[in-house]
Amino acid sequence: MDEPYAIESNDLTRRFGTLTAVDHVTLRIPHAQIYGFLGPNGSGKSTTIRMLCGLLAPSEGNATVLGLQVPKQAEILRSKIGYMTQKFSLYDDLTVRENLEFIGEVYSLPRHRRHQRVGELLERYDLGDQTDQYAGTMSGGQRQRLALAAATLHEPELLFLDEPTSAVDPQSRRDFWESLFALCDAGTTILVSTHYMDEAERCHSLAILDRGALVAEGPPRKLKSEISETVLEIEAEQLRAARTALDRIDAVESVAQLGPRLHALIEADLEHPEQTVRAVLDEQGIEARVEKVEAGLEDVFVSVTRRRETSPARP
Amino acid sequence: MISISRGTAIARKELRQLLRDRLTFGMIIGIPLLQMTLFGYAINTDVRHLRAAVADQAGTQRSRMLVADAEASQVIDVVDHVDTAQQLRARLRDGSIHVGVLIPRDFERRIQDGSRVAAQLLVDGSDPLILQSALGLRALPVAGRERRNRRFGGMQTFEVRAYYNPERRSEVQIIPGLIGVILTMTMVLFTAVAIVRERERGNLELLITTPVRTIELMTGKIVPYIGIGLIQVTLVLLVGSILFRVPIRGELSDIYLAALAFIMASLSFGLLISTFARSQFQAAQMTLFFFLPSILLSGFMFPYDGMPRPAQWIAEVLPLTHFVRMIRGIILRGASIGEVGAEAIPLAIFFAATLALALTRFRKRLD
Numbered sequence: 001m002d003e004p005y006a007i008e009s010n011d012l013t014r015r016f017g018t019l020t021a022v023d024h025v026t027l028r029i030p031h032a033q034i035y036g037f038l039g040p041n042g043s044g045k046s047t048t049i050r051m052l053c054g055l056l057a058p059s060e061g062n063a064t065v066l067g068l069q070v071p072k073q074a075e076i077l078r079s080k081i082g083y084m085t086q087k088f089s090l091y092d093d094l095t096v097r098e099n100l101e102f103i104g105e106v107y108s109l110p111r112h113r114r115h116q117r118v119g120e121l122l123e124r125y126d127l128g129d130q131t132d133q134y135a136g137t138m139s140g141g142q143r144q145r146l147a148l149a150a151a152t153l154h155e156p157e158l159l160f161l162d163e164p165t166s167a168v169d170p171q172s173r174r175d176f177w178e179s180l181f182a183l184c185d186a187g188t189t190i191l192v193s194t195h196y197m198d199e200a201e202r203c204h205s206l207a208i209l210d211r212g213a214l215v216a217e218g219p220p221r222k223l224k225s226e227i228s229e230t231v232l233e234i235e236a237e238q239l240r241a242a243r244t245a246l247d248r249i250d251a252v253e254s255v256a257q258l259g260p261r262l263h264a265l266i267e268a269d270l271e272h273p274e275q276t277v278r279a280v281l282d283e284q285g286i287e288a289r290v291e292k293v294e295a296g297l298e299d300v301f302v303s304v305t306r307r308r309e310t311s312p313a314r315p
Numbered sequence: 316m317i318s319i320s321r322g323t324a325i326a327r328k329e330l331r332q333l334l335r336d337r338l339t340f341g342m343i344i345g346i347p348l349l350q351m352t353l354f355g356y357a358i359n360t361d362v363r364h365l366r367a368a369v370a371d372q373a374g375t376q377r378s379r380m381l382v383a384d385a386e387a388s389q390v391i392d393v394v395d396h397v398d399t400a401q402q403l404r405a406r407l408r409d410g411s412i413h414v415g416v417l418i419p420r421d422f423e424r425r426i427q428d429g430s431r432v433a434a435q436l437l438v439d440g441s442d443p444l445i446l447q448s449a450l451g452l453r454a455l456p457v458a459g460r461e462r463r464n465r466r467f468g469g470m471q472t473f474e475v476r477a478y479y480n481p482e483r484r485s486e487v488q489i490i491p492g493l494i495g496v497i498l499t500m501t502m503v504l505f506t507a508v509a510i511v512r513e514r515e516r517g518n519l520e521l522l523i524t525t526p527v528r529t530i531e532l533m534t535g536k537i538v539p540y541i542g543i544g545l546i547q548v549t550l551v552l553l554v555g556s557i558l559f560r561v562p563i564r565g566e567l568s569d570i571y572l573a574a575l576a577f578i579m580a581s582l583s584f585g586l587l588i589s590t591f592a593r594s595q596f597q598a599a600q601m602t603l604f605f606f607l608p609s610i611l612l613s614g615f616m617f618p619y620d621g622m623p624r625p626a627q628w629i630a631e632v633l634p635l636t637h638f639v640r641m642i643r644g645i646i647l648r649g650a651s652i653g654e655v656g657a658e659a660i661p662l663a664i665f666f667a668a669t670l671a672l673a674l675t676r677f678r679k680r681l682d
Binding site: 050053054055056057071074075078079081083085087088089090091092103106107108150 | 516517518520521522523524680681
């Protein structure tokens with residue numbers, strides 16, 4: 001750990017034909033942190049991860065992972081990283097133990113150490129009852145725990161997790177994140193991609209990706225406090241009508257419904273935003289409670305991805 | 316209600332997909348073309364230009380004329396001259412000739428006599444088509460004998476002695492080569508599919524992030540199939556000798572050595588296919604493209620000597636050609652691996668070349 005960052009990239013870019021999947025992404029990811037990639041499908045999360053693993057060559061830019069150039073030094077890197085693919089990539093027709101033993105052999109763990117690690121991980125990830133079950137017949141949560149066990153079997157310094165919880169129920173997700181924090185406490189750096197806000201919220205630090213570009217970066221709390229808009233929460237009986245009324249105000253950048261409430265992003269330079277909105281709603285005869293609230297991560301996400309849509313050129 | 320427009324919608328969609336799937340489209344066009352040219356060219360049951368050696372012990376002008384006439388018939392091409400019948404038989408066994416022309420010392424007297432055949436044809440009977448063509452030479456006229464011929468009721472010029480399959484049973488000829496055909500189909504397909512399946516199921520994305528080396532991955536994939544291939548060889552040999560009474564004249568160890576060389580060549584070609592194919596289905600399609608020429612041009616179905624030059628060039632590249640020569644030699648003619656071993660060299664070259672190409676094409680990357 002001589003290098004200051006676990007992952008460093010400069011203007012990392014990947015094109016597929018005319019499509020730019022990853023667009024000049026510059027990253028500095030410190031050691032022993034859980035770092036999140038937040039973005040919708042197609043925002044370049046998987047492609048970035050694949051480049052950092054050395055599976056894809058960048059079209060432009062460069063990356064250093066654990067002090068090694070990728071993809072040039074990818075072979076040396078492989079034994080130091082673990083990678084959990086988006087799609088389950090262990091063998092459906094092998095049992096849980098056979099899968100783990102196989103991975104252990106592939107990483108050249110000595111026999112004794114291998115058996116020991118497999119035993120440890122079966123216990124840690126609660127797979128003891130499934131030892132002889134075929135991986136293909138397991139539930140989403142079980143498969144995910146197996147995949148995590150396989151990715152961490154050789155005790156990697158750095159773990160890449162590509163949307164690890166997409167096929168998993170909420171309880172399993174909670175348990176999964178507990179496991180990640182345990183790994184992180186033990187010194188592992190974890191890069192996890194997600195499109196869930198609540199998962200992003202758990203990360204130490206976060207990069208928001210939108211159509212291949214990095215549009216915001218920082219700890220979730222900092223991102224929320226530095227949002228460039230005012231966030232208003234509106235509670236009303238006639239939500240649809242209120243929404244229509246809000247859309248007509250120029251200073252309102254976006255409106256999103258969250259259950260019985262609306263969240264409106266208002267340009268920061270509008271003075272007295274609450275009064276302005278309240279006045280417009282009163283005018284329409286809509287009874288509403290309007291309150292300035294702290295931004296949620298979702299508001300930040302909408303804010304930073306919207307800004308890029310409206311600005312004609314990349315900054 | 317049955318809707319015609321829904322039906323046509325599906326038909327249009329199907330056609331559109333078909334035209335976009337270049338490989339399937341290629342098969343629609345390619346297979347009939349390939350079959351027709353291969354069959355049209357290679358299938359020539361009237362075999363000519365059989366490689367022959369001559370042992371002319373008479374050495375008279377008439378005997379030389381007889382050989383010249385036999386050559387002029389285009390049935391045989393004399394590639395060598397030897398002294399004894401024994402040498403002819405050795406050349407037959409190692410497969411370097413298919414026909415031996417033996418003209419005895421008393422050739423002139425036999426011609427005068429007229430009641431005896433004048434000379435002998437020693438023919439490789441392990442291929443019935445070759446035998447059949449050689450039989451056409453039996454009544455070749457000899458100068459000075461035509462007139463008497465009539466008197467003696469059509470006594471032949473040549474006596475034909477068929478070696479290795481005197482009963483002319485076609486299963487005897489087919490089964491040794493069938494080992495190669497079966498191995499071509501299974502070995503190439505198995506390995507091609509084995510890697511593509513991992514790619515299709517997403518296993519490969521995980522595997523290539525591990526420290527596994529390409530060469531380890533490839534050899535690890537090949538090795539189990541070598542064992543499976545040898546089991547298949549055993550199976551065909553057992554069934555062939557028990558059920559079809561195919562004589563196994565050569566050494567078993569030689570058979571397995573030859574099979575091993577051929578299995579390696581087939582497996583490495585399967586690996587090469589796996590670096591091109593995107594799906595298991597594509598791998599199967601590509602295997603078929605390799606399988607067809609192998610079965611038609613290798614000499615398994617039709618004698619190599621009867622094929623036109625371009626077909627022979629292609630045949631020389633195909634591993635099955637060399638294997639069929641080796642395995643027939645060993646099983647039917649009792650040849651040793653030393654005698655037919657030269658055929659293993661092209662197999663080794665094929666193996667090395669396809670493996671090298673597969674290794675350079677397979678990269679531990681997704682792009």
